[in-house]
Amino acid sequence: MNLKNxxxxxxxxxxxxxxxxxxxxxxxxxxxxxxxxxDVRAFMSLCxxxxxxxxxxxxxxxxxxxxxxxLAGVPIAIKDxxxxxxxxxxxxxxxxxxxxxxxxxxxxxxxxxxGAIVVGKTNCDEFAMGSTTENSGFFVTRNPHNLxxxxxxxxxxxxxxxxxGTSLIALGSDTGGSIRTPASFCGVVGLKPxxxxxxxxxxxxxxxxxxxxxxLAKSVRECAQTLEAISxxxxxxxxxxxxxxxxxxxxxxxxxxGTRIGIPKEYFVGGLDREVKAKIEACxxxxxxxxxxxxxxxxxxxxxxxxxxxxxxxxxASSNLARYDGVRYGLREAADSSLREMYRRTRxxxxxxxxxxxxxxxxxxxxxxYYDAYYLKALKVRTLMLKDFQKAYEQVxxxxxxxxxTVAFKIGEKTGDPLSMYLxxxxxxxxxxxxxxxxxxxxxxxxxxxPVGMQLMAxxxxxxxxxxxxxxxxxxxxxxx
Amino acid sequence: MKISxxxxxYVAKLAMLEVADDEKKELxxxxxxxxxxxxxxxxxxxxxxxPTPQVVTSxxxxxxxxxxxxxxxxxxxxKTVKLFKVPKVITER
Numbered sequence: 001m002n003l004k005n006x007x008x009x010x011x012x013x014x015x016x017x018x019x020x021x022x023x024x025x026x027x028x029x030x031x032x033x034x035x036x037x038x039d040v041r042a043f044m045s046l047c048x049x050x051x052x053x054x055x056x057x058x059x060x061x062x063x064x065x066x067x068x069x070x071l072a073g074v075p076i077a078i079k080d081x082x083x084x085x086x087x088x089x090x091x092x093x094x095x096x097x098x099x100x101x102x103x104x105x106x107x108x109x110x111x112x113x114x115g116a117i118v119v120g121k122t123n124c125d126e127f128a129m130g131s132t133t134e135n136s137g138f139f140v141t142r143n144p145h146n147l148x149x150x151x152x153x154x155x156x157x158x159x160x161x162x163x164x165g166t167s168l169i170a171l172g173s174d175t176g177g178s179i180r181t182p183a184s185f186c187g188v189v190g191l192k193p194x195x196x197x198x199x200x201x202x203x204x205x206x207x208x209x210x211x212x213x214x215x216l217a218k219s220v221r222e223c224a225q226t227l228e229a230i231s232x233x234x235x236x237x238x239x240x241x242x243x244x245x246x247x248x249x250x251x252x253x254x255x256x257x258g259t260r261i262g263i264p265k266e267y268f269v270g271g272l273d274r275e276v277k278a279k280i281e282a283c284x285x286x287x288x289x290x291x292x293x294x295x296x297x298x299x300x301x302x303x304x305x306x307x308x309x310x311x312x313x314x315x316x317a318s319s320n321l322a323r324y325d326g327v328r329y330g331l332r333e334a335a336d337s338s339l340r341e342m343y344r345r346t347r348x349x350x351x352x353x354x355x356x357x358x359x360x361x362x363x364x365x366x367x368x369x370y371y372d373a374y375y376l377k378a379l380k381v382r383t384l385m386l387k388d389f390q391k392a393y394e395q396v397x398x399x400x401x402x403x404x405x406t407v408a409f410k411i412g413e414k415t416g417d418p419l420s421m422y423l424x425x426x427x428x429x430x431x432x433x434x435x436x437x438x439x440x441x442x443x444x445x446x447x448x449x450x451p452v453g454m455q456l457m458a459x460x461x462x463x464x465x466x467x468x469x470x471x472x473x474x475x476x477x478x479x480x481x
Numbered sequence: 482m483k484i485s486x487x488x489x490x491y492v493a494k495l496a497m498l499e500v501a502d503d504e505k506k507e508l509x510x511x512x513x514x515x516x517x518x519x520x521x522x523x524x525x526x527x528x529x530x531x532p533t534p535q536v537v538t539s540x541x542x543x544x545x546x547x548x549x550x551x552x553x554x555x556x557x558x559x560k561t562v563k564l565f566k567v568p569k570v571i572t573e574r
Contacts, residue, residue, distance in 0.1 A: 195536055209535040235545050239535070307519035318496060325497070327568065339570055340497070348499035356498055360489065361512055363496040377522050379532030384525070386533055419514050435536030460536075 001028055004165035008074045008222045011168065015062055015073050022055040022062070022073035022117070029075045029119050033166045040142045040151075042160035044080045045088055046120040051075075054117045069115030070225060076111060077167035079158050080121040081128055082213065083202040084108050091204050092126040092136040092154075095350025096330040105202020106237070107171060107213045107230040114229040119167055122157025126352045127321065128178055128206045130154050131424055134415055135354045142411070143185060145450055149408040152182030155216065159186040162216050169217045169226050173203055175210045176309055177403075177428025180440035183216050184403035184453025187442045189470070190216045191223040194460050195435035196241035198227075199234035207316035208239075210309075210432040220441065220471040224248040227463060246464050252471045257291035259469060262396030266302035267427055273406045275446040280402050282481045283443050283454045283473070287400070290472055295396055299388045302430060304381050309429040310422055311365050311378035317355075318362030324350060357418060386434045393459040398469050401427050403440040403453035427455060437463050441470050442479045454478075482520070484512045 001020070014020040030048060037043055058073045078084065081091040083101040090096045108118065125135035133141040133156025141156040143149040144164045151160045155172025159182030162170050172179040174192035183190025191214045198213045205211060215226035225248075232245035263284065268277065284294055326332040326346030333349055335342035351359070365374035392399060404427060414421040431438045438457040445451055454473075458466035473479075486505040489512070493500045500508065 238545070301525075304522055304525065307522050310515065311519055311522075322497075327570065332568065339568070342568060343497045344499045347497055351498070356500075357508065357511065359496050359498060360492050360508065361515060364484070364488070364492045364512070364516070367492065367495060374516075374519065376532055377527060378519075379534055380527040380530040381522055381525060382533040383530050384527075386536065418511055419518055422515075433536075 002165055003029065003032065003075070003168060006168070007219050008071060008168050008217070008225060011074060012068060012070070012072055016068060018062070022058040023052065025073060026051050026055040026075060026117065026119070029166055032164070033120070036144070036164050036166065039147060040144050040160050040164055041139050042122055042141055042157040042164060042166065043077070043120040044090060044092070044123045044138065044157065047087055047118055051117050051119050058115070058117070069113070071111065071229060072115035074116045074169060075119045075167050076116045077120055077122050077158055077161040077170040078108060078118055079124050079155050079170070079172045081124060081173055081204045082108060082171055083204070084118060084121070087121065089121070089204065090138070091128070092124045092138065093350065093352070093355070094137040094331065095324050095346070099330040101202075103202065106199035106234045108202065110230045111171070111226070116169070122155070122161055122170060124157055125154035126355050127204070127317070128154040128173055128175055129317065129354050129358055131177065131181055131421055132414070133157065133182070134411065135352060137352050140411060143408050145187065146408070146448075148410055149450065150185065150411050152185030152404070152408060154178040156182045158216050159183055159188055159190065162186070162188045162218060169215055169222050171213055172216050173211055173213050174432065175206050176313060176432050177425050179214045179216060180403050180428050180438060180453070180455060181425070183440040185408035185451065187445070187451030188216055188218055189220055189223050189439065189441050190214065191227060191439045192431065192437060193227060193231065193463060194241070194437045196239050197231045197243070197437070197461070197463065199237040199240050201234055201236035205320040207313040208320065209316060210313060212432070220439075220467055220474050221249065221252060223439070224252060224467045224471070241461070243461055248464055248467055251464055252468055254468055256469050256472045259292045259398060260396040261287055261292050261294050262297035262392055262399045263294060264297050264299045264302065264392070264399060264401060266299050267401040271405050271426070272402060276402050276404075276406060276452050279443050279446070279452045279481065280400070280454060283478060284400065286473065286476055286478055286481055290476060297392045297396060297399070299392060299430070301381065301385045301388050305385065305430045305433065306422055306426060308378045308381045308385065309425070309433060310361070311374050312382065312433070314358045314362030315365045315375045316362070318359045318366065321355070321359055354418070382433050385430060389434045389436060397458070397465060399457040401455045401457070403427060403455040407446050407448070407450040407452060431457055436460060437466055439466055439470050441473060444479070444481045482516055484509050484516055
């Protein structure tokens, strides 16, 4: 059995019919990991013992005819910046190399209650800062479609695990595209929910006003199932929305005829790869064929998005990462002379290059004399961008764009030039600044056989519509358009 | 605006980071390019625009009730003595 060809709902049905046991599947998962992971390196750590324990417990329950949870026995992978009690949570950083948190994140807690089995923690850019997973403090993860290419990031390990069939569903986190970009580069589905939809309790903070946990999977339905399981109010997160967890799976089949889809003209300018553009145009035609109405719209402040994002995200990061001082978490370097020396040595040896660069930029943007010129200004532009979207959603229901201007690029291609790396995030970061939900779905491959991703965005808390519109695309053959 | 090597030293001090001498030049160049890029925001007229520090989608209670509630792990944490072993954080002048 190859998990690449099966989805969670089908797997649960096989368990139910006693065609397969959970233990067999978990055994298969670890065999696959042993076989494929030395090449792609999606996993930071594995939790074999606990996974097998849970599998056996689940098999006993199923054999006894007890009712099954919606994701019973489904193997999942968790990005290594989301906590699971007593399991190392490194965030891809040397500073947390041996950190085992004393609590489990709400999202993982809820997935476990839904029956899912965690097989391991996945590699990511250090503290989720990156677009390729090359900034991991431990090792580089590779794209299973071409081992010389990046998998995208920062949730690269999660996307690669799903694409390689070593988990059916994975959790990632998305601060500026960190779920959607790797989903696009690895040919899987990646969903970034509305800000506040999923509790951030247990998600190690990068930029608190932008961070959001979400699922990656091979199908839209699995993303809907996962979001149903993990969303809803949580009093451990003060920004958690008090909106009830939505019913998503049941309404996937409802028709989408007449849905108004906006095409923002600012997303189809220079820098967009010709083949990616052609694929996205094919997606538009497919939606027209499904009876949707396409409209050109304008999001006029798009060209300011990267500048705005990299000021806000780094400012928040510089503040969030101040907690890594050698006293409370992980690494502590020895110092002879003073406490300050211990702080500085710990942070110097524990943080990688990109994290330091962002802390410096964020500290600069917040420092006396520059706060008004940089940070405050960015917050005001964010207001303008939010208004752009509000205006757009008066005219359309969904916005359709490419997820990334290009397909997966070569490992090492952009590491020397941070600004050009930041510019590759252009299509994904606007959504985080506005707190909106979005999804990247596969829409075929280019001439080099590399996956292309289409992004759909919806208004706040409109995940039900978003997933429906994506599901109909998948059903109509859009994934191989 | 150009970021100088002494700016890097100053910001590094604020951020409690060490920056090696050979890194200073590269960082000053990279951050200068980024800062010059973000200065495109100066083209916009932002008078009368309110800042958005967070997109508030719904906040039931930004501050929860001050009640003791069970929380995973907290009781175990207090048993694990090494979690609370910290270096000396008070120094003599």
